Amino acid sequence: MSRILVVEDETNILELIKYNLEREGFEVLTALDGTRGLEIAREESPDLIVLDVMLPGMNGLEVCRELHLDHTTRNVPIIMLSARAEELDRVLGLEMGADDYMVKPFSPRELVARVKARLRRYQPGDPQGGKLSPAKCLEFGRLVIDEEKFAVYLGGDKLDFTLKEFELLRFLARHQGKVFTREQLLDQVWGYDYTGDSRTVDVHIRHIRQKFESYPGCAEYIETVRGVGYRFKEGSQ
Numbered sequence: 354m355s356r357i358l359v360v361e362d363e364t365n366i367l368e369l370i371k372y373n374l375e376r377e378g379f380e381v382l383t384a385l386d387g388t389r390g391l392e393i394a395r396e397e398s399p400d401l402i403v404l405d406v407m408l409p410g411m412n413g414l415e416v417c418r419e420l421h422l423d424h425t426t427r428n429v430p431i432i433m434l435s436a437r438a439e440e441l442d443r444v445l446g447l448e449m450g451a452d453d454y455m456v457k458p459f460s461p462r463e464l465v466a467r468v469k470a471r472l473r474r475y476q477p478g479d480p481q482g483g484k485l486s487p488a489k490c491l492e493f494g495r496l497v498i499d500e501e502k503f504a505v506y507l508g509g510d511k512l513d514f515t516l517k518e519f520e521l522l523r524f525l526a527r528h529q530g531k532v533f534t535r536e537q538l539l540d541q542v543w544g545y546d547y548t549g550d551s552r553t554v555d556v557h558i559r560h561i562r563q564k565f566e567s568y569p570g571c572a573e574y575i576e577t578v579r580g581v582g583y584r585f586k587e588g589s590q
Contacts, residue, residue: 355472356380358399360390360416361434362408366457370403373461374468387411391419394426401471403464404451406435414449421450421515428516430471434459450515452543470544491526496574498523507571512564517542521557525575530587532578558583 357379361367364385371381382397384390387408394402402420406413413433420426433451453467491498497506503519505512514522521542525533533541535551543553558575565571576586 354378354380355400356382356397357401357403357468358382358384358390358393358397359403360384360387360408360413361403361405362386363405366405369461370464373465377465377469379468385409387413387416391416394420394429395423398425399429401468402429402431403468404431404433406433406437417449417451432464432467432471452517473544491523493526493529493574495568496571498526507565507568514561514564518557518561518564521554522561522575525583525585529585532581532584534582538582554583 357374359367359370359374359381361370361383362385367383367385371383374381382393382399384393388411390402390404390408391411393399404413404416408416411419413435417431417433420429420431427450430452431450432453432455434455434457436457452471455464455467489500491500495508498504498519499506500523503514503516505514505519505522521538524538524542535554538554539551558577561575562572565574574586576584578584
């Protein structure tokens with residue numbers, strides 16, 4: 354049984370989410386403020402977190418940032434909730450590490466569907482939903498992608514990647530030289546049922562490049578093809 358942590362300060366919304374998730378067989382943990390939500394996430398290791406943006410004390414964006422700084426919680430998928438639909442809010446949520454974003458008021462049925470979709474995407478396997486092949490590494494000169502350990506090494510140093518950043522880099526590297534649009538990357542890495550903004554891809558690509566910047570010449574592993582999308586540089590060594 355998957356455990357879902359819901360962090361929401363409006364008790365009527367909290368109870369509505371809890372009821373609908375429990376009806377689908379999920380175990381639900383709850384918190385009314387960000388500080389307590391962060392504590393529960395660290396103590397209980399939920400499978401997914403539904404996180405409101407506007408919370409008393411520590412807001413949802415701060416909680417999201419702290420979760421992704423902690424190696425014990427950084428790979429837990431997060432669906433953020435907000436009463437505001439502005440693009441800036443969505444982008445900030447993605448920058449902090451959220452996997453999905455829903456605007457209030459929302460359909461409880463849609464929220465449950467998105468929870469199920471995110472959990473499916475985070476089951477062990479490749480971005481197509483299949484099982485990983487026996488342990489192997491993708492090697493491109495100083496860059497090593499360990500598919501068994503879900504780890505990325507550059508110049509012998511292990512880089513701090515989130516699960517989704519790893520999946521995106523791995524997918525591009527497996528298809529070296531092929532150009533993918535943002536929509537294709539959303540389909541292949543996030544899943545056909547993902548309903549978020551294509552800007553999600555840009556945010557994750559930027560994060561990956563930032564982690565490569567300390568290593569001269571390595572930020573160019575992923576190329577932008579103007580007007581189309583992205584590709585892993587052909588012949589990268």
